Amino acid sequence: MRLKTFREGEAVLFTLPALVPLLVFWFGPLGYIVYLSFTEWDFMSPEKLFVGLENYTYLLTHADFYQALKITLLFGLGTVIPIIVGGLALALLMNSKLRSTGLFRAMMFSPWVTPTVAVSIAWSWIFEPEVGLANLVLGWIGISPVGWLQDSTWALVAVMIVTVWKSIGWSMVFYLVALRNLPQDLMEAAAIDGANAWDKFRGITLPLISPTTLFLSIILTIQSLQAYDQINVMTQGGPAGSTRTLLYMYYQSAFESFNVGEASAIAVIIILICVLLSGLSFLLSRRLVHYS
């Protein structure tokens, strides 16, 4: 019995070096922020005032919050879907019977390793309204120039473009792995049965790569909820709040307006959205995802 307890102790000892920071910087703050969302505090006053649900009712009755929620949703859809669909399309283009695609793969993947701040600065120059490359390209296809980062309808699109550019190659590599693991005999059997390319794609490829799609959609959704660097560099939430996501609103109310309670309430809502979406995708995955 004593020996067993000793062994348990040793195992717990092994987990401590990771467990302590995990509790202090991940799970501790998680509990702390729920508590903070029920208080009012400005970083300065000695006491945190308990205000119950006031922060939440304030948020839910103000248009700013719904605007940020809408932007978050648009940004999420406008980045997750293109990254997944585009990544799959690139992988399909690259997968079948082409040799020496290594260089292409590396070029498409490379944006993923580079710092978001530096590439966002470069893209800000590309989106320069007077002499920028983006308007030149629009001109080539006969579209009149737009104000990009200075225009409240186009700023969000510009931020989305940078985000998609950064991750599309990454999602492509996921799909390349998934496609390479497809059972070839199944494909050949389908071909013998007279299935055309589209049938094979819908009937075999798509269901068999669904675990990858599920994984990517969860990870990318969480990432889109956390997007900060590109927004901070390119637009700082503007113009006129047109790129202010919930996360950016959270940052501004915490570290610019020093409104700890309200910021915490926004954060709790972001976390709830995450939990809800992850739960939903797991439920969906039971019915739709095929694990071989």
Next chain:
Amino acid sequence: MNITESRKVEQERELHRGSQRERSSKFVPVGERLGRTIRYALLALISLAMAFPFYWMVTSGLKTNDEIWQFPPTFWPESINWSNYADAWNSAPFARYMFNSIFVAVCICAIQVVNASMMAYALTHMKFRLKGPFTAMVLVGYMIPTTAVYLPSYMILNELHLLDSYAGLIISNSVSVFSIFLLRQAFMQVSHELVEAGQLDGASHFRILWTIMSPLIRSSFAVMILITFIEQYNNYFWPMLITKDPDLRLVSAGLRGFFVEGGAYGLAWPQIMAASAFTIAPLLVLFAFAQKTIMQSVNMSAGVNKS
């Protein structure tokens, strides 16, 4: 060699055989050959478009201020002004910023190698009552948007008197759920019999972990270290929040400071582009050398959801 690796080798062999077969059969239908050419052209075009912002960054950094404001822009600089790079490098302490980023990233990698592998080993090859809850905790940690808890983390760091210090930058990033995941995945592929054999020889778990198990999952360690390094070198939001001292700025925060302050905003674009270019250069070089390992991270993290 673990299972994923051997599977890969097999696939490579398979691919090789496939291409040999193709080459030996001389007859390729014209339609297929045409399709292939179109695909190559399309891929080349997309790849160039994807890499173009990098080219634009480097060449814009070589232009004069007059030339950069021309429209339509020149695709190759009329005169090469390397002095922009020197100017940018000297107008802010970029050497210091880069040192900070690399130093902090290396320390974090070193700590994570130790704590992630001990945690992963305990979760896969040791028996204890809290194993289930701990595993669940790591799994849940993967789903938490960390940026959402930066506010309380900041307050905790403040209580610990770790704001504005290297220690704070390192300790607050000293654990990564991704790293634990990756190594757990790797350890699960190693037979438990090795642990039992080690124990019969009287080796402690600590020795088994470092002398028997770790060498077997070297490739996972390589992936983990590279990904952690890239992530930390690029890290911006959190380090910026917890440091006010300009001497402690990581390279992204330093670059962004150069972009906004110093009257550079929108005025000295060639210097700004030059600074962006030398900030990303170390990573593109690293990527060029360790491409395969970095892209392998995808292979390994893809298994995360199948645990």
